[in-house]
Amino acid sequence: MRPLEEMTESDPIPMKLVTTRDADALGVLRHSCAHVMARAVMRLYEGVGLAFGPTTGNGFYYDFDLETPISEEDFPRIEAEMQAIVKEAEPFERFHLDRDEAVEFVSELDQELKAEHIKTGLADHESLSFYRQGEFVDLCRGPHIPDAGKIKAFKLLNVAGAYWKGDANNKHLQRLYGTAFFDKKAMKAYLEQVEEAKRRDHRTLGKQHGLFSISSEVGSGLCLWLPKGATVRALLEDFIKQELMRRGYEPVYSPHIGRAELYETSGHFPYYRDSQFAPIFSHPAGQLIDYWKQCLVSGEIDEKVEKDFLEAAKDIGCPFHDFPKSASNEEKLVYLSKWEKQTERYLLKPMNCPHHVQMYKAQPRSYRDLPVRFAEFGTVYRHEQSGELNGMLRVRGLTQDDAHLFCTPEQVEEEFKDTLDLVKFVLASVGLENYRVQLSLRDPDSDKYVGSEELWDVAEGTLRKVLQESGLEFSECAGEAAFYGPKADFMVSDAIGREWQLGTVQLDYNLPERFELEYVGADNTTHRPVMIHRAPFGSMERFIGMLIEHFAAAFPLWLAPEQIRILNLNDEMLPYCEEVQQEFRNAGFRTTIDRQSANVKKKIRDAQLDLIPYMLVIGAKDKDKGGVSVRDRIEGDLGFMTTADAISKLTEERENRTIRQAVKSNFKGFAGGSDEAENEY
RNA sequence: GCCGCCGUAGCUCAGUUGGCAGAGCGAGGCUUUCGUAAAGCCUAGGUCGUCGGUUCAAGUCCGACCGGUGGCUCCA
Numbered sequence A: 001m002r003p004l005e006e007m008t009e010s011d012p013i014p015m016k017l018v019t020t021r022d023a024d025a026l027g028v029l030r031h032s033c034a035h036v037m038a039r040a041v042m043r044l045y046e047g048v049g050l051a052f053g054p055t056t057g058n059g060f061y062y063d064f065d066l067e068t069p070i071s072e073e074d075f076p077r078i079e080a081e082m083q084a085i086v087k088e089a090e091p092f093e094r095f096h097l098d099r100d101e102a103v104e105f106v107s108e109l110d111q112e113l114k115a116e117h118i119k120t121g122l123a124d125h126e127s128l129s130f131y132r133q134g135e136f137v138d139l140c141r142g143p144h145i146p147d148a149g150k151i152k153a154f155k156l157l158n159v160a161g162a163y164w165k166g167d168a169n170n171k172h173l174q175r176l177y178g179t180a181f182f183d184k185k186a187m188k189a190y191l192e193q194v195e196e197a198k199r200r201d202h203r204t205l206g207k208q209h210g211l212f213s214i215s216s217e218v219g220s221g222l223c224l225w226l227p228k229g230a231t232v233r234a235l236l237e238d239f240i241k242q243e244l245m246r247r248g249y250e251p252v253y254s255p256h257i258g259r260a261e262l263y264e265t266s267g268h269f270p271y272y273r274d275s276q277f278a279p280i281f282s283h284p285a286g287q288l289i290d291y292w293k294q295c296l297v298s299g300e301i302d303e304k305v306e307k308d309f310l311e312a313a314k315d316i317g318c319p320f321h322d323f324p325k326s327a328s329n330e331e332k333l334v335y336l337s338k339w340e341k342q343t344e345r346y347l348l349k350p351m352n353c354p355h356h357v358q359m360y361k362a363q364p365r366s367y368r369d370l371p372v373r374f375a376e377f378g379t380v381y382r383h384e385q386s387g388e389l390n391g392m393l394r395v396r397g398l399t400q401d402d403a404h405l406f407c408t409p410e411q412v413e414e415e416f417k418d419t420l421d422l423v424k425f426v427l428a429s430v431g432l433e434n435y436r437v438q439l440s441l442r443d444p445d446s447d448k449y450v451g452s453e454e455l456w457d458v459a460e461g462t463l464r465k466v467l468q469e470s471g472l473e474f475s476e477c478a479g480e481a482a483f484y485g486p487k488a489d490f491m492v493s494d495a496i497g498r499e500w501q502l503g504t505v506q507l508d509y510n511l512p513e514r515f516e517l518e519y520v521g522a523d524n525t526t527h528r529p530v531m532i533h534r535a536p537f538g539s540m541e542r543f544i545g546m547l548i549e550h551f552a553a554a555f556p557l558w559l560a561p562e563q564i565r566i567l568n569l570n571d572e573m574l575p576y577c578e579e580v581q582q583e584f585r586n587a588g589f590r591t592t593i594d595r596q597s598a599n600v601k602k603k604i605r606d607a608q609l610d611l612i613p614y615m616l617v618i619g620a621k622d623k624d625k626g627g628v629s630v631r632d633r634i635e636g637d638l639g640f641m642t643t644a645d646a647i648s649k650l651t652e653e654r655e656n657r658t659i660r661q662a663v664k665s666n667f668k669g670f671a672g673g674s675d676e677a678e679n680e681y
Numbered sequence B: 001g002c003c004g005c006c007g008u009a010g011c012u013c014a015g016u017u018g019g020c021a022g023a024g025c026g027a028g029g030c031u032u033u034c035g036u037a038a039a040g041c042c043u044a045g046g047u048c049g050u051c052g053g054u055u056c057a058a059g060u061c062c063g064a065c066c067g068g069u070g071g072c073u074c075c076a
Helices: A023-044 A072-088 A099-108 A112-119 A184-199 A202-208 A227-246 A260-266 A285-298 A303-315 A329-342 A353-360 A409-429 A453-470 A510-514 A540-551 A571-586 A600-609 A620-625 A643-655
Strands: A060-065 A093-098 A127-133 A136-139 A153-163 A172-181 A257-259 A345-348 A372-381 A397-407 A435-441 A474-478 A487-493 A499-508 A530-535 A564-568 A591-594 A614-618 A627-632 A636-642
Touching: A023 A060, A023 A072, A023 A127, A023 A136, A023 A153, A023 A172, A072 A153, A093 A099, A099 A112, A099 A127, A112 A136, A153 A184, A172 A184, A202 A540, A227 A372, A227 A397, A227 A409, A227 A540, A257 A260, A260 A345, A260 A353, A260 A510, A285 A303, A285 A329, A353 A372, A353 A397, A353 A510, A353 A530, A397 A409, A397 A540, A409 A453, A409 A487, A409 A499, A409 A530, A435 A453, A453 A499, A499 A510, A499 A540, A510 A530, A564 A571, A564 A600, A571 A591, A571 A614, A571 A620, A571 A643, A591 A600, A600 A614, A614 A620, A620 A627, A620 A636, A627 A643, A636 A643
Parallel strands: A435 A474, A564 A591, A564 A614
Antiparallel strands: A060 A172, A093 A127, A127 A136, A153 A172, A257 A345, A372 A397, A397 A530, A435 A487, A487 A499, A499 A530, A614 A627, A627 A636
16 A cells, blocks of 8 residues: 555556455554554653564564563553543644655654664665654554544553564564554454463463473473373374375385485585584594584684694594695695595484485386375474474474375376375364465576476466366465475464464475486386475474364364263272273273262363263163263263163264364454474475 | 573462462372262472572572573574
8 A cells, every 4th residue: 555646647556445344454553553552652761762563463563672671561551641642533644755854854853773774774765754643753654544543442462572673683672562453342352362372272281181291301392292192193193194095105214314415415404504403423523523624614713723623633533643734724624524424424304305215216216106105204303493492383303294206297286186185184184174275486586496497387387277176275475485396385274263384285396306316207218207295284293283272172082082981970880880991992992980989070070171072971870771871071961872872973973083173263364373384395 | 592571399379578388279098989060088299490699598689501481583
């Protein structure tokens, strides 16, 4: 949206009437509210420097350069001042200044960051727009609502640190987050949604229900799967394995480490050194030489440091008698590399693809063999920054439900189609029916992509065609492709309307090239296969973390770690309870007996809180009639059933993978969860 | 990694201006044997994240580190 004055005949501005029902309108309102917040902060604090104040998916923020720290305790005061500003309902007025005038103007207001931004970030703007609201003036592109009185509901949410222009070397700023709505009801719904999301936090539920644990003694970001979480995972893995077998995938296993050279060939190493665990060396000198070489390359080395290196090397058994002390850095590097070749460098594997590529290369391939589909729950390790770790959603060790397909270019379409179908099927099986696909394409103006233009056109065309035919909702995103090929990412909406980026399918022309993969075609000449990387869930960690939140830990019968709990009315019933338990176990159900010497009310309460799908209450009456009293976690008491009937009822629900969510929400457009996937190979 | 906040029993948390370490739930024991969301009594459980400092005295104040967390940055 742009001011009308900028319109010329050659550059018409498309006009749009924005009403409060419009999605854009909320953004305009929130941005205006950011101005109101900034104005309130400037009234309450001395020497406030203004940075940027944009809108976000759910609200807005404003970055302040301010000595006094703002804390949540200050929110009521700021909100009260904002309320006063809103009540005055002063209009937002726009005016323009030339560059020089603008710089002078903001400098007079002591807004140094704004002045800097005009000089650098907005260097190509001749004329700059400002918005005035009462005494508050801000450099701003707009647009804004007519007056502050339109803000009917707002709330400050939290305060956080941020840097000027997002660079840690720059000035540290205080970021104040808030949200605003056209009416109080909408805001209430939003805030309730936030509360609901908090109640579903997988970290809390994971602890409460014994699903997983992260121990600081094991290490940050390393997930320990407790029996119940492991049960859910095993069930999902078995389920996928069965489905993959049906679709012609072959299982493979690969080790957790691989030689660093493997990743040098694949192109992953050493460019991404920062987010990998440091290499493992077969000889202690390896680490030293590696660091030594780095210093030589960067030139950060002098005689003293070199002497230290030599001594350290001697200490660990590499005397380096003939080290060319007076030679050039290049020659020293050659010398060290020779030594390095005698040791071996391994990486904890950060991705599975190079291993699978080697499996493809383990034998000559004919076009008749293709496609080859290698599937593995491959555990990979990435040294994510400590501040980025988050429960199961962002970890340092993760298991991808990975597979690599090697096929002829002609087979790509069919394979991609089958992958879509697979994703649809597995997501539906856990009740995730609502998702869209983002088709990430190359940026036609960039040269960072490998492979010929023709290849890219074909690949992108194929993905687009299949997506169109699939009837799936999808959007195209230029410039988001991986450097080696286009990809399709799955954005899945959960039970409370949050969107998560989970699985991914990626076409790859890079690795086959780098590893010189081949197959013999019908024409008896060699051809290069195309690789497809795909992971419907992304990683087991993130997927199950998301599932915990999706179900609020109340898993459907087929996934529930404890499916049935038997509640005996008194101890005399125990032998019969054990009989019943064995019958259900024989039918493949996971069941326990609550042996507490408590009354049935207490046992029911415990089972309800433990989110057990079915309870079997057993007393003398049930025993005499040869059955059980069934209680459904959601529906409550279902009354007496014969054991056989109960088993057949539950078996049906389990086999159909029926989802019966107790909690549903219709709130839409709630951007939550994680905004990225374990989708990079 | 950076900034802010937090770290007390298995869990959730209280602990005032520095002055004897607390509760509920859970666990174990005893009593109770009960029909659809909490029966009663008793008991155990702690180097207050770690290390150092200030002080007659530190859970409390200061510093460093470790871990968590809200953001930022990153995400091949």
